[in-house]
Amino acid sequence: MIDSYRHKGQRRALVRLLSEKGITDEAVLSAINKVPRHFFFESSFEEHAYQDKAFPIGEGQTISQPYTVAFQSQLLQIRPGDKVLEVGTGSGYQACVLLEMGAKLYTIEYNEVLFHRTKSFLPSMGYQPHFFLGDGSKGLPHFAPFDKIIVTAGAPQIPLSLIDQLKVLGKLIIPVGDKKSQKMIRLTKQEELKVSKESFDNFSFVPLLGKEGWVK
């Protein structure tokens, strides 16, 4: 795996594009500038790595579009040391961005093939989150509470288990809607039994499966 000057230049151009599209958090832009996204692509598809688009990663799933990764990461307002749960490990690209931002990351994937592939691949790049295989719509109760939770698949509603597993003042970022289009939601737990909700743009994610997602 080679990260050449050409790749680094393409990455800087992608970062410029993301800031033109409205990403302002320097920690997010700096993390995206560091993670070699082309490592997630087979060499014959490498030219797609620094375009701002999602790409198939097998098993009917996708590596999210860089703008989407940046947008969700910005909404999370990560502070170094935050304990973060990611639901939907997928390729592991979003996980690397969060780790570069200083998150202590717990990431859970439902698809067994992707789980094994990413769990063995990420450490070879020097990234080592805590990996879990299972239904992330139920969260990770044994490791809760979390400062932040990010869901990278589209949910029919906000899973109550995830709200339960947030710390007070914790934030949950989740796309919610039908199978075609979802609104990005940021939920903040103001007090133990009180949450506030903000709505952002529409996105299009693959469905969140499982007990509190779309039933498999």
Ligand code: SAM
């Ligand atoms: N974060 C990923 C990345 O950086 O490549 C993108 C993830 S992809 C858009 C969504 C992922 O969520 C898929 O890998 C899918 O298998 C996974 N997923 C769907 N339902 C899930 C669930 N209930 N628990 C955990 N993962 C789930």
